[in-house]
Amino acid sequence: MNQTECQSAEVEVPRDEPSVSGRRRMLRVYMMDLWSFIPYYMADLCSHLAAETIEVKLGSARYHLDRSYFQKAGLITDHFLLDAGGGIRSNFLRRLVKSCEYLMNLLLLCVRFAASRPDILHVQYLPFLERGFAFEIWFLKWARRLGIRLVYTVHNVTRQDAPDQGIDLFRRAYSTADALICHGEQAQAELVRDFGIAKEKIWVIPHGPLFDDGPRLTPQEARKKLRLQDEPLALSLGVISEYKGIPFLLDSWKKLKAQGTEGRLMIAGTGDPRVLSEIREKVSDGLTDSVTLWLQFVPVEQLPLLYQAADVLVYPYKAGTTSGALLTGLNYGKAVVATRLPFFQEYLKDGETALLVDYGATDNLAAALQVLIQQPQRRAQLASALMRHAAQGIGWPEIARKTRQCYEATLAM
Numbered sequence: 001m002n003q004t005e006c007q008s009a010e011v012e013v014p015r016d017e018p019s020v021s022g023r024r025r026m027l028r029v030y031m032m033d034l035w036s037f038i039p040y041y042m043a044d045l046c047s048h049l050a051a052e053t054i055e056v057k058l059g060s061a062r063y064h065l066d067r068s069y070f071q072k073a074g075l076i077t078d079h080f081l082l083d084a085g086g087g088i089r090s091n092f093l094r095r096l097v098k099s100c101e102y103l104m105n106l107l108l109l110c111v112r113f114a115a116s117r118p119d120i121l122h123v124q125y126l127p128f129l130e131r132g133f134a135f136e137i138w139f140l141k142w143a144r145r146l147g148i149r150l151v152y153t154v155h156n157v158t159r160q161d162a163p164d165q166g167i168d169l170f171r172r173a174y175s176t177a178d179a180l181i182c183h184g185e186q187a188q189a190e191l192v193r194d195f196g197i198a199k200e201k202i203w204v205i206p207h208g209p210l211f212d213d214g215p216r217l218t219p220q221e222a223r224k225k226l227r228l229q230d231e232p233l234a235l236s237l238g239v240i241s242e243y244k245g246i247p248f249l250l251d252s253w254k255k256l257k258a259q260g261t262e263g264r265l266m267i268a269g270t271g272d273p274r275v276l277s278e279i280r281e282k283v284s285d286g287l288t289d290s291v292t293l294w295l296q297f298v299p300v301e302q303l304p305l306l307y308q309a310a311d312v313l314v315y316p317y318k319a320g321t322t323s324g325a326l327l328t329g330l331n332y333g334k335a336v337v338a339t340r341l342p343f344f345q346e347y348l349k350d351g352e353t354a355l356l357v358d359y360g361a362t363d364n365l366a367a368a369l370q371v372l373i374q375q376p377q378r379r380a381q382l383a384s385a386l387m388r389h390a391a392q393g394i395g396w397p398e399i400a401r402k403t404r405q406c407y408e409a410t411l412a413m
Contacts, residue, residue, distance in 0.1 A: 024053040027407055030113075032059040033124040034081065034105050035098065038155065039063040040210045040300070041324060042124060043073040048400035054407070057118065059109070061101070062086050064094060065270075065297040080112070081105050091273075102127070106139050113146055120407050123152045129173055130159050132166055140176045149410045152177035155207075157190045160243040160319045171195045179410045181403070183207040183322040186342035190321065203406045208396040210328040211303045222309035228292070232263040232373045234337075235310035237298070238325035240271030240279070245316035245339065245359060247275075250282040250291070252316075252365035256373075257290050259366075263373040265314075268294035268306055307332040311379060312372045317341055318359050330390040335379040337368045347393075353386040 029049070033042055039060070046056050059078045063069045064086035070077055077083070082104050085097030113121075121143050126136040140150055152174065159165055174180060174195050181203045182188050188204050191197040220230055236249060246267060253265050267279060276295050283291045298306065307313070313329045315338035322343060329336065330347065336354040338344045348354035355372065357364040372379045394402075 027054045027120065027404070027411075028118045029054055029056045029120045029122055029407065030059050030118040031056050031122050031124065034059060034061060034102050035125060035127045036061045036063045036086070037125040037127060038324075039066075039069055041155075041207065043070060043075055044208055044210065044396050045400065045403070046075055047073070048396040049403060051397065052400050052404040054400075054404060061098070064098075066300065069300065080108065082108075103135075106136070110139065110142055113143060113148060117146055117148050119149065119411060121148045121150050122407075123150065123177070125155065126173065129169055130166065132169065134169060134172070137169070137172050137176060140173065144176065144178075149179075149407075149413070150177040151179045151181060151406060151410055153181040154187060154191065155183070155322050157182070157187050157194075157321045160321075161241055163319060167194070177201075178413060179203060179406055181205050181406060184343045184346050186346065187321040203402070205399055205402045205406070206394055207322055207324055207327050208394075208399050209331045210324055211300065211307070217305070217308045219309055219311055222305050225305060226309055228266075228309060229264065232311045233309055234263065234265045234312040234314050234369055234373070235268065235306060236266070236314045236316065237268045237303070237306055237329075238323075240267075240269045240275055240295070242272060242275050243317060243319045244271075244275075245318045246279055247282060248318070248360060248362065249314060249316040249365065250279065250287065252362040252369065253291065254282075254287060255362055255366040256369055257287070259370065261370050261373055263369075264290055264292060266292040266294065266306070266310070268298055270295060270297050304332075307334070310334055312337060312369065314369070315339065315344065316359070316365065317344075330386060330393075333383050333387045335372045335382045336386060337365065337372065347389075348386070349389075352382075353389050354382060 031042065031046060042058065042060060046058055049056050057078055058075055061081060061083045062077060067087060082101040085094055085101050088094040088097055129136050144150060158170060174191065174197055179201055180191060180197060182191065183206055185204060188202045191202055192199050223230055223233065236246060238244065240246060279295065283293060307329060311334065313334045313336050315323065315326055317339050320341055320343060326344065326347065336348060338348055338354055338356055339359045340356045348356060350356040355368040357368055
C-alpha cells in the first residue's frame, strides 16, 4: 500500500462504533523506533493503520542494512530526524554515530512534542533500556507530562540474551506507559506476574506475518533459483542472536549426519558477531559438506525464496516471548521443528501441527529432523495441519483494527 507518512483520509465508522457525526475521529500517532530495530513489522503496521483513520508519523531512522526499504514500502520516515549514521560501513563508527543521533533525536522530540503533540506516542523499541540506561524513561515521562498518551509494544518482555538483567528499568518503563501491547498470552502473564502490571492495561495483539505476498514456488523451483542442490532442506532463518539457539541446532545436526541421514541445513541471516564466529567454527568441524551458511543480510526480496526452498523450518530458540520469524514461516506451508517455549506452544501443537523438543536435547532435535527429512508424507501432514491452523489466525487488517481500539481506550482513560 503506497502512502505518504502512512496518512489516510477519514472513512465511515462501523455501526458498532459510537460516533456523533457518523465518522471516526482522525487519530494522530507518532510511531517510534528511532533505531530502526524492527523495520519490517513497523512497515506493515503503519501501512494497515492508515485504513483505520489514523495519521501515523513514522519516527524511525532508515534501516541501515537496506536504506531504501521504507521508501520501497511506500512509507516516508520523519524527515526531521537526524539519520546519517546508518550509512556508515564500519560497525563501530556506525553504532557510535547512531547513538549520538539517537540522543539528539530524543531531545529534538522533547521540543517538538511541546510545540505540537500527537494523540498517541506508540513506542516500539528502546535500545538503551536494554543496555541498562534510564534516559529513555525520562523521555517517556516528559511526554506524559505534556499530556501525550503512551502505548508501548513489548516485543520481548526482557533481554532475551540476559533475561535477569535490567528488571527494575523494564518495570519502570512498563509502569510509565498508559497501555502495553504484547503478542501472546505468555508475555501478558509475565508482565502481570513479574512486573506487577495490571492485566486490564495489557492488550494481546498478535504479530502479523511478514513477506507472504510474493509468488509461490515449489521447493525444487526455489532451490534451483538459489543454486542449491535438490535435496531435503532444513532452514533456520532470521537475525542471529545467542538466544536463537543455533549452536544447539548444529550440535543436533552433527548427530543426525553421524547416523547417515541425507539432507542439508541452511542457516541464513546476520547478527551477533560472536555467535556468527561460533557458528562458523562449529560448521568447520566436520559439517561443511552438509551445512550452507548464508551469514549476511538477506534482502527482503529474497526472503520468500528461502522460505519456499525449505522443506523444514527450524526454531531452536533458548528464550523468547515473540518470534516474527515463526509467524512468517507459518504461512509457507512447511513442516516446523521448534523448542517448547510457551510462545511457540501458543501456535504449535506437538505431533499435530509441528514437532516440539526441549532446548538442549540434541538427541530429540536430531530425531525430529530425521523424521521430517526421511518421511515426506509425515512432513506434508504436519505442514498441511499447520497451514489450516495458521489460516484461522488474524491478519494485518485485524491487527490494525485492534491497535486502533487500544488507542481509543487509552485516550478515554
